Amino acid sequence: MKQSVPGAAGPRCASPPSPCCWGCRCGGGRPRRTGPRCPTAGIAALGRLPLQLSVPISVVFAPGSVPADLPRQLPYRDVREEPVPVGSRSDVAARYEELYRGTTAREVAALGAATAREADAALHALQDASPGSLTVYVVPESSPLLPQGTDVYVGKHRSALLRAGQGLAALRARLQQLTWVMSLPATSIAAALADRVPDGQLGPDARRHLKSSLGYEITFSLLNPDPKSHDVDWDIEGAVGRYVQPVLDKLSVVANFSVDSQILYYAVLGVTPRFDKESSSFLLSAHSLPHVINPVEARLGSSAASLYPVLNFLLYVPERSHSPLYIQDKDGAPVPTNAFHSPRWGGIMIYNVEAPASPQASLPLHVDVDMVRVMEVFLAQLRLLFGISREELPPEFQVESPGNEGLADWELDRLLWAHTVENIATVATTLTSLAQLLDQISNIVIKDDVASEVYHAVASVQDAMAELAEGRLRSAFQASKEAVTSSERAFFDPSSPPPPLLPRRPEVCHLHPALPAHGRSHPSLPGQDPAGRPGSARRSPPK
Structure with missing residues (x-):
């Protein structure tokens, strides 16, 4: 059933005789249904958080x-x-x-x-x-x-x-x-409420964590710009099973994950490195790193068609004419991991190949990638992207390694706290925006199923807040996820007013040190054949 009513509810139900667009019995107009009371008061309360x-x-x-x-x-x-x-x-x-x-x-x-x-x-x-x-x-x-x-x-x-x-x-x-x-920790909660906290009160990392989502897609890409010189072999299938999958299994309570991989040939960085005569090597300075991602991203081809945020992890083997290639930090010192990450996007690692002992060596050189070293960096970047970083602790504190799971139970709890709070804030913002859009339109059609999603979102947020107050974190998180799902269904329903288009703020790349690998695990996963003709990319299906 559709309801076409002149006028729309704002933060509060309009007083009679102005009608209410939700069709409830709030006194804002002709009664259209015998459902719950008008949700606008609940939406306004959510905004105060x-x-x-x-x-x-x-x-x-x-x-x-x-x-x-x-x-x-x-x-x-x-x-x-x-x-x-x-x-x-x-x-x-x-x-x-x-x-x-x-x-x-x-x-x-x-x-x-x-x-x-x-x-x-x-x-x-x-x-x-x-x-x-x-x-x-x-x-x-x-x-x-x-x-x-x-x-x-x-x-x-x-x-x-x-x-x-x-x-x-x-x-x-x-x-x-x-x-x-x-x-x-206040930093995690502040990051979860980043859109509600004035910029001057946020730490430098508050807006760099991944936004809460029902799912994430992870893509591992091997970039070989010089296949005539380098025949690169990486065991991404085995590495995902041994090092990545245990971490994703632990994170499965937070979101759903899919993993794929690809090899891209003749894919070069968008920046020409500088040759350093003293070290006989090529250098990428810190200020040039933000210009590396855009040209490479055009070749990845995964973000545009994705329903969820895509995390990109790129292993770049420099062409022979630009080897060896090293990343410098802002002080001009070499980055030990030879890697950097970009918040909410992913990370890139430069993997240098040793020059052949003889100039007459036949090409292409066969290269077996050390996946242990590579996955140490990628898993460290994954933790940084999710905001799972260790606080600076006093010297008298000793923290046990989480092992092959990649994060401790209490670190997972901190992530659940942050995502639950962020989900609640997101729903409050989404529903408030919807109410404001309705308030700006003189004639609007509200379908019963859209109104029901709004009712459910408000009720689920209230449930999440009540569960948080009772110390039941898991059920609070689940309720907050339901609230996000319902609020987005209502906001993006074809019958709802279209949201305004906002320009995307570019992110900036940030260097990071490596974190140690945490143990080993040996499950096997289906994967892909890394072979492919030059210029092609082969992808494995999401798992």
Whole structure:
């Protein structure tokens, strides 16, 4: 059923006799349906975005670690609230619901392990930690689990070991520091609310993280501009299975991922490198890097037809006439990884080929790419693109490597926090824009299914906010995803007013250091035959 009504609802329902375009019983006109009340009041409330983020924390004292000035006998509960500094236009508060208790007999046995890593694994097997929660085990000052100089051990799940300090005040200071590291850093929340925070209040990386999406497409491309000189062989199929797929499996709760790969021949960079006589090499300066991507992007051919954001990871083997090729940072020093990344786009790595020992060597030279070295860089770039970067920690903190999964459970939780908050903000912006567009049009047609999507989006956002306040991160994230889906269906429905076209702001390339590889895994994936005629590209189907 369609409803054609002169006039449209703005932030509030129009007072009688002006009609309401949603066809509800709000008093704005003739009743058109007996559905929910008018959503415009709910949309206006979403724009104010009052958020409370609750984090359940268990503080567990091992024998001999209980502070003498503890205010009550164990077990007891306490609540700590503090604002999250994200800007004047958003109201976000953190509520830490802390349970203080002693260890169980099985936890005591687990804490008797030889190393902190073994203790973390044993404690994880005893826990039923929900996403967004933390468990902090306080151990005696003399505990051998924490080596000299280390007061805090952050595991790869959702727990940490904390050396008992001098009294309750020192313990609480450490707990506050630990919770900001493992759960709700202001930088992640500010980045999630980047569109609502004034530019002057944002850090340099706040607008560089990937926007939240229901899916992402990852494309690995090998660029061989000189196939007459280089016959390059890369085992992208095996590398995706061993190094990338475990990370994507971990991220599957955040979004859906598809992976493909291609080889592009005669694809050159859009910048002519400078020859350096002293080092007998070619150099790409930092200021030239932003000009590298556009000419290469025209050859990739994936972004235009994609429904989701595309992450590009390019391995470039320089032509023989421009080898070796090195990237310089802004100070003129060589970048150790010989790679750079562009926020919300992807990354490029330069892979130099050793010159043949003899000038008479036959061409093309066969090149086997070291995929371990390449994937170390690409996975580091993937973390940077998603904003999964380690905070600068005090020297007394020790953080366990996440292994072949690429990110720890608590890092995944931080990503869920940020994406949930961003989804809520996105829905509020989308629905507010829709209401404003309707307010500018004198005659509008609102279909029942469009109105239903708006009702569902508002209800889902309210559910997400309620779940966040209760500390149920996973269900809050799922509700926020549903809200995004419904709001976009309503906004982009053919019967809705067309959104204005806005120019795309270009992104700037940023250099980054390499991060170490985190373990190995050996599943196999279907892939592609890397062979192809010069100038062609072969792609594997999304997985």
